[in-house]
Amino acid sequence: EIVLTQSPATLSLSPGERATFSCRASQSVSTNLAWYQQKPGQGPRLLIYAASTRATGIPARFSGSGSGTEFTLTITSLQSEDFAVYWCQQYTTWPVTFGQGTKLDIK
Amino acid sequence: EVQLVESGGDLVKPGESLRLSCAASGLTFTKAWMHWVRQAPGKGLEWVGRIRGKSDGGTTDYAAPVKGRFTISRDDSQNTVYLQMNSLKMEDTAVYYCSTFSNGWVWGQGTLVTVSS
Numbered sequence: 001e002i003v004l005t006q007s008p009a010t011l012s013l014s015p016g017e018r019a020t021f022s023c024r025a026s027q028s029v030s031t032n033l034a035w036y037q038q039k040p041g042q043g044p045r046l047l048i049y050a051a052s053t054r055a056t057g058i059p060a061r062f063s064g065s066g067s068g069t070e071f072t073l074t075i076t077s078l079q080s081e082d083f084a085v086y087w088c089q090q091y092t093t094w095p096v097t098f099g100q101g102t103k104l105d106i107k
Numbered sequence: 108e109v110q111l112v113e114s115g116g117d118l119v120k121p122g123e124s125l126r127l128s129c130a131a132s133g134l135t136f137t138k139a140w141m142h143w144v145r146q147a148p149g150k151g152l153e154w155v156g157r158i159r160g161k162s163d164g165g166t167t168d169y170a171a172p173v174k175g176r177f178t179i180s181r182d183d184s185q186n187t188v189y190l191q192m193n194s195l196k197m198e199d200t201a202v203y204y205c206s207t208f209s210n211g212w213v214w215g216q217g218t219l220v221t222v223s224s
Contacts, residue, residue: 034212043204044152049211056211087152091208095170096142098152 002026002090006099012107015080021073021102023088028068032092035064035073039084047086048073078104109133109213111205116218119195127190127218129205137161140208141188143179145201146217155203158188172198195222 003026013019023033031051036044046055048064051071061076075082083106088099115127131139140163143155156169158179167179178191188205202217 043202043214043217046212046214053211089152089212091212094157094168096154098154100151 001095002029002093002097004088004090004097004099006086006088006102008102009100010103010105012105013078014107015078017078019075019078019082019104021086021088021104023066023071023073023099025069025071025090029090029092031067032090033064033066033071034089034091035062036087036089037082037084038087044087080106109207109209111207111213111215113203113205113215113218116203116220118221118223120224121195121197121222123195123222124191124193125195125220127192127203127205127220129188129190129215131186131188131205131207134207134209136186137183141179141181142206143177143188143190144204144206144214145199145220146204147198147201150201153201155190192220195220197222 005024007022033051035048037047038044047058047062051066052064063074065072083104086102090097110132112130119125138160140159142157145155146152154170155173156179158167158181176194181188200222202219204214204217206214
């Protein structure tokens with residue numbers, strides 16, 4: 001099973017700042033990696049798939065990069081609605097696995 | 108637009124059974140690989156299992172914690188996938204989502220299963 005390690009566990013930033021999330025895989029997942037945002041009481045919302053492709057309707061301030069074992073999600077100029085939990089997911093091999101999440105909270 | 112709608116969540120006692128449904132629209136369902144994912148309260152996301160499209164054999168795979176207790180099936184005439192859950196345990200308490208990959212991962216809104224005595 002591929003283990004995904006997200007860092008940091010918590011990120012405290014202010015609106016307008018830049019957020020950078022890391023996801024490291026225990027073995028190569030090529031570019032079969034997705035990022036999700038989840039707010040309390042809601043299901044996960046797909047942001048990025050194939051490591052760098054924005055999902056339909058996702059603002060351009062969200063971007064993904066990386067391949068192999070190292071991936072990054074960047075949010076430029078944080079908006080108030082961006083404060084949430086962020087998950088990475090690999091789907092290169094079964095079982096599909098998720099990272100443990102990074103909570104983005106307001107500083 | 109692909110849409111997935113889960114139903115069937117309920118409060119059940121340990122050892123009981125429950126069947127969840129997921130109705131799909133906006134995709135060629137017979138070819139779609141359908142997945143179930145769950146999230147326990149306040150916890151992370153866990154893949155439960157998947158069923159391949161008919162043209163790929165319609166076979167299934169399950170995560171270790173549910174193997175032998177849960178069964179995924181599909182009715183292509185109804186564009187619906189099912190999750191039959193037997194011998195439920197308290198640790199199966201979670202929101203259950205169905206999901207598929209169609210220009211990115213698509214998820215339903217989830218249905219809550221609570222296992223408690």
